[in-house]
Amino acid sequence: MDVKKMNQPNQGIKCIVNTCYYYMNGDQCSAEKIEVQPRNAANTQETDCATFIPQGS
Numbered sequence: 001m002d003v004k005k006m007n008q009p010n011q012g013i014k015c016i017v018n019t020c021y022y023y024m025n026g027d028q029c030s031a032e033k034i035e036v037q038p039r040n041a042a043n044t045q046e047t048d049c050a051t052f053i054p055q056g057s
Contacts, residue, residue, distance in 0.1 A: 003033055005030050006032050015029040017049075
């Protein structure tokens with residue numbers, strides 16, 4: 001999934017993972033889109049943000 005980093009936060013997405021490339025101050029996400037996996041998750045603990053990239057990448 002090719003995701004572009006925007007210059008402004010993506011409204012409606014709150015992200016507190018401050019080690020992510022797309023993280024912005026104020027717990028904002030600058031990814032133009034996100035992908036959450038896996039398809040058959042049964043609860044929150046089984047989900048994962050597939051868009052995550054470590055800072056510095």
